[in-house]
Amino acid sequence: MAMLLGGALLACASAVSSADDAAALQGAEQRTYLDGLKRLYLTDNERQALLAHSNALLETYALRAGYQVGQAQRQDLLYRFSTGNSGELILREESRGAQGTAIAVRNQRVAVFGIDPFIRYECPTDGIRCVLFNPADSSPLLSIVRDHDGAGELAKALSFLIRNVQKG
Structure with missing residues (x-):
């Protein structure tokens, strides 16, 4: 039972980590998109x-x-x-x-x-x-x-x- 619970906690921790990585990636994608547009249209x-x-x-x-x-x-x-x-x-x-x-x-x-x-x-x-x-x-x-x-x-x-x- 303890191993099952420990495995579930580890899975939850990795899911939270994946969600954080996805949010960071989305933020990075957004920044890349906006920076690309600013370069394309020569504006800050x-x-x-x-x-x-x-x-x-x-x-x-x-x-x-x-x-x-x-x-x-x-x-x-x-x-x-x-x-x-x-x-x-x-x-x-x-x-x-x-x-x-x-x-x-x-x-x-x-x-x-x-x-x-x-x-x-x-x-x-x-x-x-x-x-x-x-x-x-x-x-x-x-x-x-x-x-x-x-x-x-x-x-x-x-x-x-x-x-x-x-x-x-």
């Missing part, structure tokens, strides 16, 4: 690097009219993030008709204090877009062209950006 400011990266991804994976073959009202959907007041991001959405003549702009304020910074997204197999959801209320936040890797990278960058803005 994490928020500027995250904004630049998020906006570059939004431009790269923009849902353009050219991808919407067979749809009646094709349009470009272009997005851009900026910071607003303390604890808020501003999402600018610009939609343009296929001919480039009709342009509509909408600004949406996203309050980030008190929300889970995790960005959830879906890329339905039967569609042409991925939708990223607002973490505050799970409503659709923005749409990009259907690309799982691009949506994952954008969700990661936006999650880090929200955490950064939450710090104040």
